[in-house]
Amino acid sequence: MATTQTPDALLVKNYMAGDENALAILIKRHQSKIYGFIYSKIADREIADDVFQDTFVKVIKTLKSQSYNEEGKFLPWVMRIAHNLIVDHFRKGKKMPMLRETEEFSIFTILTDNSPTIEGQLITEQIEGDLIKIIEELPDDQKEVLMMRIYQDLSFKEISDLTGVSINTALGRMRYAILNMRKVIEKNQIILTN
Template sequence: MFSTQTENDNMLVQNFIRGDQSSLEMLIQRHKNRVYTYIFLIVKNQALAEDIFQDTFIKVIRSLKTGKYTENGKFISWVLRISHNLIIDHFRKERLLNTLSNEDSEFDLFNSAKFSDENIEERLVFEQITADVRRLIDELPEDQRQVIIMRHYLGLSFKEIAERTDVSINTALGRMRYALINLRKIIEKNNLLLTKI
């Protein structure tokens, strides 16, 4: 059953790329509940979930039309990853808007060594480490991946994570513990060095 649906997804993707608009409508119909539910479980706001859902499929359409889709056999995982990245972008922007204001301080916050530009090499190394860690997180089971993202990317407390995932705080803490153990195993297995030094 699953492999048949995957094959159908791939056929529909290819048909859409060739110009058949109805194939995209079928894909959206097939996966809209799962994608919307995934978004809503994290953002807990209907209007925001609807906005991110629409943005997700706008990005899906653009990526398909420009030939950026290369995940044959993993369409729904790819769509969920797009929605997930849009959620993180939303929370990042929200946090930046609420974080710093130069008017609240007698010092010039933006003329501080803390905010000075790092050199290009440091930035590239940091971006590479961040990308490596994100790939490692993608290898975790869904429940562990979700708690890591909510805690470290969205900055939620374990109480908030427990509420949003409808589990006890102990379960959320346990998932984080297993996620970190599994990440260490993956890092050791792949002999990765995740450091700037």
């Protein structure tokens, strides 16, 4: 039975022999170091999550194909995979397509942690601040519908009754508000992900 004290090389061997839990231990053991490395290079939470996930998809594929031969050097090997994926990301100059995880294994089922971090809260506050600035730029009729729909959680029927316009007009204003916000976001290259 693998434990948190089992050496990396043995856990790798166990995983290759069919012990799925061995990989979970390896990921938990090294996740902060690997994720920290990725995030330090990319500094975008969503892209860093994608790269982290892709790193382990590649690790799994390599181990399952029995072509791993870095005996005892698991962490440096994983770091090299992560580094190569980061380089690929910057080479493409855009968000990398994510290799979808298989149904048998999802990295984030092992790493679920729903507690908000201070950093996460600060990023959320920053995003909300940016959004409010963008909303302020909208024409009044669009801003009104958007605020009612998102911040007051009103239905389009309620918005229609309150503003004295048809439901279609309210829907149209919401649509234009979103299109205008998208234009501002793209023009200023604002990243609204955390």
